[in-house]
Amino acid sequence: MNPKLDRRKKYTRMVLKDSLISLLSTKQIAAITVKEICEQADINRSTFYTHYKDQFDLLRQIEEEIIADMNTYLSQHNFSEIEKSLQTTERLLEYIVSKSDICNVLLNENGDTSFERRVMEVARSFLITTWMDCQENDAAVSEYISTFIISGSIHVIKHWLANDMDKTPQQIAQIINSIAINGIDQNS
Template structure:
């Protein structure tokens, strides 16, 4: 019996999350009601409130789960040389590709904190793993990581919006070129 309850809870949370992501493609979170979310998910409001306080709480949980998933994915890898950078980018782009719907929606939603949370995670990962940069001045590394991460996030957003018209490997090469050579040909 406990397994069926766990499966029902998981299923309910999944359909609510999927429904919110679907609605976020059409309008901002502030325009979404619990009533329309429940109708789309085909669950009653009391079931919704058994899991979440409101639509903002649900969005926050989706963001937190995605960030934790991204952290776990990124922590599988350790990169210490400059030559490893394209691999980390390709792996991270692979993560975004396999989670395109959620990532694209969260990155495009103006009322979420997902982009800033993702920036913090990427920044921490950058400083922890790109040890070849440790010979740089500390404040230079801070500015460089901020520049690289924010630029890369906007490139990823454009890539997702363009239907991932290039493979993660091709995009990793493009980003690596931007980082290392800027506008140089």
Template sequence: MNEKLDRRKKYTRMVLKDSLMELLKEKAIGSITIKEICERADINRSTFYTHYSSQYDLLHQIEEEIITDMNDTLAGYGDNKVGEERLMTEKLLEYVARNKEVCEVLLSERGDVHFQQKVMDIALNHTVTNLVKANQVEEGLSKYVSLFYVSGSIHLIEEWLKNGMDKPPKELAKIIIVLANNGLNGLKI
């Protein structure tokens, strides 16, 4: 009996999440009502409130799952070895590619700015450590350099998603790393 309830709970949560993500493709979270989510999910409001307190709570849960998954994806690189930046970037881009629809919506202007900041914080944490370890940047400047690097990378990923991921993750990772390490001098123009 418990297994049946767990499956039903999982299914309900999945349908609610999918419904919210579909609505976020059309409009911002502040314009989405619980009624709209429930209608799209074909679930009544009391069922919604059994699982979530608001549309923001539902969005927050989706974001937390993505953040956890991203951290897990990068967990194998916990010691931040010098030279692993490209592999880390590839793995992160492969994750984004596998979760294209969700990442595209959450990183867009309709997504939550706080989510984008959390993604930046994850990337900054890994980037700062690597830059200092590689002696590429002195410790006092690493936060500024990392912020520049990560902000540009996130916008590049947003554009990549908008363009239908027109380059494979490995190629985009190479572009990001070359730009980070050598600026425009590293690219053949």
């Protein structure tokens, strides 16, 4: 394949993704049209349809990339020790900082709620198979505990993103891990 063509395809997809993310910051996906995306990207509609079926397909592709990145990232770490759990949470938050524009939009009220559920499933699978294995709970209890911890963590991250990341990833990781390990009673 011609390298110029490959670069052009990558550029086109990047511009389309950036345009959709920009539009999602102010509108819900159902209210965004392919025409709007193309106008913002300065690309004609036939080019759009060469790459994606519709705006929902484009959003799904963006979400797939983030989920794949998160899976790859989390697979590289071991949650079995508290110190490593804190470091991994910090690194995951640093990843979110590096993709803050996309993560903020995908997790805000204009984003697709399925993305948040998918992020929760990724986190749950890692939490149950690693950290929760260290606990003395049966599988059903572990699932409820992990749901509680993950839901709370995602909402903390959403709040943090909405506040322009007013704390460092290390501070947020400390808050999340402290609550996950000690609960709300900070005197434990």
